[in-house]
Amino acid sequence: PASTAYLATFDYGQTKAGDTVLIVGAAGNVGSAAVALAVRSGATVVAVAARRSLERCLEIGAHEAYDYASDWVAQVSTKHRDHVDVYLDTSGVNDVAAAVDLLAPHGRIVLLSGDGTVDTQRPVPLGPLYRKSGSIRGFVMSRASAEQLADAAQRTTGLLAEGALLPNAIDLMQFSETARAHRRIETETMGGTRLVLLPA
Structure with a gap:
């Protein structure tokens, strides 16, 4: 998730200090890593997430947080219309x-x-x-080059060691429970929970 967030935020989003970055799905593992990375770069971060996760978004550095179940577009628009430099959508809603x-x-x-x-x-x-000279890019991790992956790993390793990039929750499961872990991913809303399979 940290490498995905890094590449999306910097390689594709070209985030830099002073930018306003809006992250939809800011509480998931990719989204929360993007929040932390963008904040550390000197950007102003606007987070959109579930109500239960808004406090966490603020704790990891977001400057503002909005409930995605509310009319957040109208709320954000009052302060940031025509001012969002980078719009990251990790949620799949893709309201272009x-x-x-x-x-x-x-x-x-x-x-x-x-x-x-x-x-x-x-x-x-x-x-x-067109009139804004704006751009839309899709990013999927499986299309990242070896060079991009190496760069992302190098950039995020230090942050991971510092504890700056943490998942919402970690669930430890035995390797023998792999099938159940896959079922959970397919049927549950994981909400940023990472499943870690332990050897027997």
Whole structure:
């Protein structure tokens, strides 16, 4: 998750000090790592997550946090319309129209999730995107090059050692429970929980 967050935030989102970064799905493992990384780079971070996770988002450095079940787009728009430099969507909602509306000139939208179902297909407002000189990039970790992976690992190792990048929760399971672990991932809302399989 930390390497995914690093590449999405910096290689694809080109986040830099002074940017305003909006992260949808900010409480998951990728999202929370993106929050921590963007904050450490000197960016202002706006987090969107479940209500139960808003406090955690603020604890790891987000400057503002909004409940995704509320009308968060309208709330964020009052402060940040036309001022979001980087819009990271780790949730798969991919509301591109809202993202473009919030985007600053030369802003970057990075989509990290979306399985191609009807629910994840969104119209793209090309006129407004064009007039803002904005861009939309998809990022999937399996397309990262060996060089990108090595760079991400090097950049995140230090932060992991410092304890700056932590999962919401870790569930330890025995290796013999692998099938049950897969079922959990497929059927449960993991909410940032990492499953770690231990050898017998």
